[in-house]
Amino acid sequence: MATEELTPGKYIAHHLTFNSQSVGEGAFWTLHVDTLLTAMALGFVALGFVWGVARGATAGVPNRRQAFVELAVDFIDEQVKSIFLHGDRHQFVAPAALTVFVWVLLMNAMDFLPIDWLATVFFEKLLHVHFWRPVPTADVNTTFALALSVWLLMIFFNIKVKGLGGWVHELFCAPFGGNPLLWPANLLFNLVEYVSKPLSHSLRLFGNMYAGEIIFLLLWLWAGADLAGTIFATVLGLGWAIFHILIVVLQAYIFMMLTVVYISMAHEGH
Amino acid sequence: MNINLSLLAQAFTFALFIWFTVKFIWPPLLRAIEQRQKQIADGLAAAERGKQDLEQASKRTAELLREAKQQAQDILGQADKRAVELIEEAKGAAKAEGERLVAGAKAEIEQEVSRAREMLRAQVAALAVAGAEQILRREVDAKAHADLLRSVQSQL
Numbered sequence: 001m002a003t004e005e006l007t008p009g010k011y012i013a014h015h016l017t018f019n020s021q022s023v024g025e026g027a028f029w030t031l032h033v034d035t036l037l038t039a040m041a042l043g044f045v046a047l048g049f050v051w052g053v054a055r056g057a058t059a060g061v062p063n064r065r066q067a068f069v070e071l072a073v074d075f076i077d078e079q080v081k082s083i084f085l086h087g088d089r090h091q092f093v094a095p096a097a098l099t100v101f102v103w104v105l106l107m108n109a110m111d112f113l114p115i116d117w118l119a120t121v122f123f124e125k126l127l128h129v130h131f132w133r134p135v136p137t138a139d140v141n142t143t144f145a146l147a148l149s150v151w152l153l154m155i156f157f158n159i160k161v162k163g164l165g166g167w168v169h170e171l172f173c174a175p176f177g178g179n180p181l182l183w184p185a186n187l188l189f190n191l192v193e194y195v196s197k198p199l200s201h202s203l204r205l206f207g208n209m210y211a212g213e214i215i216f217l218l219l220w221l222w223a224g225a226d227l228a229g230t231i232f233a234t235v236l237g238l239g240w241a242i243f244h245i246l247i248v249v250l251q252a253y254i255f256m257m258l259t260v261v262y263i264s265m266a267h268e269g270h
Numbered sequence: 271m272n273i274n275l276s277l278l279a280q281a282f283t284f285a286l287f288i289w290f291t292v293k294f295i296w297p298p299l300l301r302a303i304e305q306r307q308k309q310i311a312d313g314l315a316a317a318e319r320g321k322q323d324l325e326q327a328s329k330r331t332a333e334l335l336r337e338a339k340q341q342a343q344d345i346l347g348q349a350d351k352r353a354v355e356l357i358e359e360a361k362g363a364a365k366a367e368g369e370r371l372v373a374g375a376k377a378e379i380e381q382e383v384s385r386a387r388e389m390l391r392a393q394v395a396a397l398a399v400a401g402a403e404q405i406l407r408r409e410v411d412a413k414a415h416a417d418l419l420r421s422v423q424s425q426l
Contacts, residue, residue, distance in 0.1 A: 024275075036283070051295050060306070070299065090300055145280030146284055
């Protein structure tokens with residue numbers, strides 16, 4: 001894959017460049033087309049599949065596809081049931097958790113596709129699209145979008161459950177107590193919490209997937225060096241891919257669980 | 271790490287996906303699962319009931335069987351007893367009949383004997399009278415000794 005003028009730095013930089021389309025003045029008005037399209041396609045495929053099963057769902061003996069979907073639904077419902085104790089989880093939290101888990105899992109799993117086949121052979125040679133990053137969750141925009149959405153939901157449910165007054169009261173009077181002298185400390189504590197939650201939520205996923213991508217790139221870089229490198233990189237790449245299965249599923253699971261935990265905490269008074 | 275409009279676009283997509291799942295995916299799946307859970311629970315309860323019914327039925331069957339056996343035993347016992355009784359009765363009747371027949375025969379024999387004896391007595395008397403007649407013809411008047419002869423005849 002390495003051509004004469006392609007240096008290791010160029011190879012990695014090439015695969016880490018988003019397909020950006022500018023839609024206005026300034027750096028902010030840019031869209032990562034690869035991230036958006038991949039994420040949407042995966043979302044449509046996953047939700048379309050689940051929707052198709054849900055529409056034909058029977059209470060009788062389920063076929064294999066329905067049993068598979070029910071397995072996932074049941075698994076997530078069990079997790080949500082153990083965390084979300086105040087309110088009807090079927091109203092919002094459980095389906096949201098299902099969406100997060102399925103979507104993030106698929107976006108993470110894009111890391112398993114061989115990057116050079118996808119980005120170089122398919123998109124660059126066949127479609128003449130020069131940059132294509134296949135893993136949407138290795139884009140900080142995606143993880144922040146998800147985490148901030150959850151963050152907004154958190155605030156929404158805080159206000160919905162406790163009322164605006166109740167929420168503000170909690171900001172000043174929890175967790176240390178209602179003494180006016182403690183108000184600044186409480187507020188500071190809560191602000192730190194409100195800032196750290198979306199940051200840790202999004203950066204954990206982003207960091208894991210980005211690191212996974214980089215390690216693959218380093219291995220494929222080695223594979224391009226010589227025959228021995230190819231053999232070793234193949235063996236190590238297989239090992240890393242197998243280990244990465246764990247990371248992909250685990251990170252999707254953690255992201256889903258944190259989503260449920262944050263929304264559940266919004267439903268509970270201190 | 272460049273934050274841009276993609277973030278808002280992704281957030282919008284995310285919201286859309288969540289809305290879709292909440293609205294169209296979760297309810298039918300949940301309905302199917304809960305309905306099946308109910309069906310399974312009902313089925314298990316029915317199976318439990320069936321098991322209990324079967325247990326009771328087999329208990330009742332065993333009881334009926336035991337009763338029937340008992341009855342059969344009783345009937346056999348009664349039949350045996352009746353048979354023995356019948357045999358005894360028949361034996362008794364046969365014995366009585368035999369005795370009656372023997373008694374009849376004996377009485378007949380006795381009658382015959384006494385009749386023969388009567389006849390013999392008459393004949394002996396006649397013979398004795400005839401003998402005596404022959405002996406006494408010459409010297410004794412038959413009429414004169416008729417009384418004597420009759421008394422002899424009665425003693426024989």
